[in-house]
Amino acid sequence: MTEDPQLARWQRFRENRTNALAEEHGWLSLTSLQWLTPEPSRLDGIPGLWHTDESTGLETAVLTARADEGLVFVEEGDPVDGTFAAHLDNEESLNWVRYGTVVVELAMRGGSYAVRTRDSQSPTLTEFRGVPVYDYAPEWVVEARWEPYPEPRKVPISTANPLVDGVHRSAGEVVFHRHGHEYRLQAEQGRLGDLTITFHDETNGRTTDDWRKVSTAAPRPDGTVIVDFNRAINYPSAFTPYGTCPMPVRGNSMDLAVEAGEKAPDAS
Template structure:
């Protein structure tokens, strides 16, 4: 790859604003940096790690039995849990259900989740050192050569493609709406990557590249603004970001579709979080 063209002050400023917003969003209370466990619920009421009460599921409904002395309250209302409460979710849904701990009783939020048609809970602890010691995600320096113009080729209809996730017990589905096609610096052949649709017609592309497992996580994603009327798109790999599973072992983040790989080192965007070793 040839030397990068100089970046303009305006490009650097826009990128720095993006990085500031990204780091702020990651560091929100009870966000992705606060996950401290992922636990499947059993059929019999059972104790779980890190959380008071007895938890169970009959397959369609999740149940929690606790006394007022356990200190659990409902996230939505603040009402104490004293007895048995239940909740029903659809696959891939989550509910910030109960909370406890800390001076105000809200340090830990317990998220109820339905994954692979099974109920699980995740604890979100604002005292997690991943959050308290967070000072931003390391990144490559901004490189305008990695702002690439390509094209979008939409499918006649979306195609559901089975994929794996960060949790080997949870399979996923990638709803491919088309392919983003472009050339990368230093390569003559085209790269084609499956894309999912986001809000307002934007696209989400999850990809592997040759930096994975070295300077970056095992995969990353980049959001692509809505294609122009002529089908052209701009892919800014300086804005490639990590999935939550780069920061925590308790994510169920989707892996790329088979073949969604770039055969060069994309030295742009987010690197491995500090302290993370693959």
């Protein structure tokens, strides 16, 4: 029997997705999220003194440590011995230093510096055996129409962390019909024209996480775009409480049960 090429592509997609989640210091390795303050202080689980500094007019994150405390720079591999500063723009991240099995990620979120620890021995990672998914469903491969806005719109949104506000850069709307009803979902657009849709649906809180996302290739020259909901995936915040993942923009909620793609990590 000839294998369905669409099914085979989806199976490769799932294999790549599982491998990406299982990376040594990927999203499943997160073990903490800690915010920096102007006062030099110690953080849980890692040595050194950490703080923010605006004395030069450019806010930086500052780390002070001795070589014998065991911190080393991720990129150079040199011991951290002295005082060092790093600057990030909002939404940027930097895997800055390492401490044993832990990589310390510096992040700028919502205009504030935070440190996230990524431990390759985190139980969430070491016990990972894959994400539950719905069986492949060809009916959830949907042809839609792309309606770009004249200019992208910055729409304020909430995130998985109540302390962090987000912005959705809506480039336009993906429009499709299902059971006689029209759905319009705002999407962000990548540099290669690809689209990402963050959405709610009626499976949320039952078999799936509170929200998911699905990405597409760039729209065709005639404006059509294929949305394969079998490729809907969870944000990192489905696996860890230390994510600052964007929630759907208002209006990206469907009165549909999208029984395709990834389920909640603890779903049967």
